[in-house]
Amino acid sequence: MNIRQARVEDLAGMQACNLHNLPENYTMKYYLYHALTWPSLSYVAEDNGHIVGYILAKMEEPEEHDGGEKSEQVPHGHVTSISVLRSYRRLGLAKKLMLQSQEAMSTIYRAAYVSLHVRKSNRAALSLYRDTLGFTVKSIEEKYYADGEDAYAMQLTFKQT
């Protein structure tokens, strides 16, 4: 199992990973935007030349006229999408992908924390984020997903080095 930085041509392989999960419907433009803007935040897990998992992440920079909460005033990372093929679960892949991306968020972009959304029903993912990676639930966003399901908004603050 090998983890490496994602490249533009990985898009098809990444999409194939998405077939059996419940991913949101991101446009191709959105993927390309990630690849161009934050190339070091997205990673794929490769096995025998096939992509068996990936993380797609971005940075949120504070805007000058941002009237939001205080926590939004600092640059932070956001996990747009993370997925691991079913037969490659329970191997710690998601954790490895996540740590790679977090490392880059914190060292390259000086992110203060990382955020993500998770489906309320996705117990396995919830336990990964909370128990293994140390995320905490910040709020519940009602009907966040296109199919009407609620999402937990989760966060993990980086240790300042």
Place this chain on the structure above:
Amino acid sequence: MSAATLERQFRPIYESLDNGSNKSAIVSCNKILKKYPNNLLCKALKALALVRSQKVEESLALCDEILAAKPLDEPTISAMMHVLKGLGRNTDLVAMCEEAYKAQPQNEEYGAQAFFAHIRAGNWKSAQQISTKMHKQFQEDRYLYWSANDPSTATSMRTLLYKLAHRLVTSSPTPSYLSADRFHMHLSILKELALYDEANTLLESDVGKAICSTSLACSQTRRDIRRKQGSFTEEGARAQERIAEGDRNWLEFLSVLDAAFVPVALSQGDPSEGSTRQCRENIEKARTFLADIANKDGAKNRAAPLALVDLEHRAYKHGLNDVIAVIGSMEHYFTQFGDKACCFEDLRGYLEPEIASSERWRAVLSANQPSFESVDTLQRLINVRKFQRHCLSEVEITVEAETARGVQYLSEYMNGLALGKDLPVTELQPADDLALLAAHAFVSVWTLNGSQDALCNAATLLEFGLTKSRMSFLMHMMLIRIYRILGAPALALDHYRAMNVKRVQNDTLSHLVLSRALTFSLAATGDLTYPTECLESSQIYLANAQETSDFVVRAFTSERYTQIPEFIEFEDRLENSLQRDVVKLEHVRMRLTHEQLHTDIIDMELIELKFIFDRLHQDNRDFVILPNYQPACRPTFNEQSLMFGTSCGLGWLWSFLKIYIRAFQHASDLDETVEEKLLIGDRPKKSPDPETKLPLPERLAIRKPEEAAELTSEELRLMEWATALGDWLEPHHNYTRPPPHVVLAEAAKQTELKTGLPLRGVDLKALNDMNGHSKKDEEAPPIKEAPELVVKFFEGMHTHFKQLLENNGSPSRLLHAATITQEAYILLAVETLRFKTPSVVKIHKLGNLATMIKDIRQRVNSIVKEMSSELLKVGEAEGTVDRRSAFVQACVPVTLGQIDHDFVLNIAKNVTDARKKVVEGVAKGMAKLHSTHSQS
């Protein structure tokens, strides 16, 4: 109009355009244009809405008006860029950008746009000129760089981009090692340009080492550089350190293994005694090291144990140990990780035939007692079954044995369901793979005895599996394949839609339902399900054309040079996708069954198909995604379940392009001169294949065995028939086709009627003078007897069809025979369209030919009619109680556990209803086509 009013007025237009409601955008534009008839932006937005609603001619006229006014404001230019891109008028696009840039030399965006428009078209010289200008204006190095270098090919452009990036990174006041991101880019540049010494200096520095130890991307680039330099041993030592420090990336393990085998791997021929001894020592050391790591990690990480298997396998391949050692390491791995779902995939690659068939390995597998106590024991059982199946030998694969295996897997699946009974509906059952295995066994039975009963069993049990694991895309995909063979395409389409295929997946997966979709298309009866599916799946290519090229420009303006080749390659993969054009051709085939054979369709499709014929295609179809648990000595599930046994790849595309281009060319009045004049937009870049340089008629006549290999026997016959028909009629088409000036005059007249404007770029008078002496001085070609094959084909297909009927052939095969015959029937109409006009026949004295054609038509008409009514009878027999109970009877083997009689009956009903619908539909479609084409 004040700026504020303007802004308010235009907002709804932009919104409509964004939402895809082009009609309302046009209405809003017209309102504004009534008040301000000269507003350029409004015209441009209207042109955009027109292009997007396929009203090309109207849009063209508007476009010309706007371009003549030389727009300079940004909103108009940006709207026009989309319009011109949509129309494929790249030359105009370049001209407009250049013009705008000339007028506003301070606008870098226009410069960059013009520059890239040139790059994409391969106009390196012009690109260079623009960059010189841009350098003068903006004083930026990158433009100077472009102007000083002259790329002449895509490869040299790539090198140039990297050189440019290199310059940028080395001349920057901030050193690259301040950020891992920039350091990675710097390393990649050096790797690409093979500047290894420079790379070494960076890597050997303390800060370089520090970055590589934390950044994955940097560490990987470093590894690549070292490997390219051939320093395997050093790299292995370094990898060993990394692993000792806790790194578990597989590439590090590969480095260790590669280093161990360097002495024998690099030697030419048989390795010397010395190097063999050296290698044995290395292996011993690596083995100890890996075993140590494996011990430390235990079940936490599988990298070291897997590396041990790899080590023993490599040693065996080099003759440095025996099979027993490999099996021993695999056994160890299986004991430790047999409860992981990926265990089978991990070890499959090491299962050499002599290992798979060995008693020792079989004993390892059968030592495992089936247990449904926990998910882990279930997973172990699943792995055992997969390995056992993989290792089956030919003699063990019989109808009886495979049926028994299918039933066994299924009963075990039923037992395993208890472990997942409390899962939420979005989850998958842990026992799912046993259902997949059972379906594989039944598909295997079908390949052995050809009886569809086995496929009914597979379909039923997979349908049941989906009631337990709603999201199992593997079950959906297997069902799609099986239902297509069973001739129940509506069900296949349902499953395809349930997979919710989107975006780029349309390119990689639409082959599942759209290859040879003509077989099931009811377009002739007015049901446009499949043609619509074709158009929808092709949306991704439009998105690519509009969006990816924007990213190329963005990468350039934001100085991310190393990413440009990646974006360009990605754009090219989609732009020239094989599947894109397979779907396009499938759409053309269906289109001809429901639209009138009008010259407009023929002319337009002719031009488009000729473009496709010049492309260098990229095959992005994903077949690996289908599961495969068939024995290693048998074809894969993908190969077995392809409808009619062949996939529609490049050979298929090329064959059908040749058939259609030739037929359309015969029927069309557009010869090369006319086409040149009427062409909207530019020609796409030609494939570098030397074959594309040959004259078109020569290319159309090329026949290659590898292309024919992708055709079914029916398609092959169609190809031969079309060739014979074309050869027979070609001389008469060429002789009677009206001269270019006549065709152009007619086109001009039509354009003026439609748009009120004359045809652009056509000087009729000049053409008239040029064609002063007509070619009609030539002698008319002699009329020859119709080749025997022209009629015989239809008779042969009819006999074939009747044989299939008698042998109870699969409905899809029957439909294939019928739709290929129908296709020939339509192509015959296309090829003879010209000779239906009485004046043409009279002027050119083609009475004899017309009589021959009429005679052929009459004989063919009756065959088509007969086939249609025979097919109708087949349809009537489907969907009856008898058929349903036959299905239920066939499924007795899988009516076990939670699959009861009612469940099977329901599937039986769905399948037979779907068959009835498609068979009757095609029969009616044929009847309709018969009444259309037999009328003259």
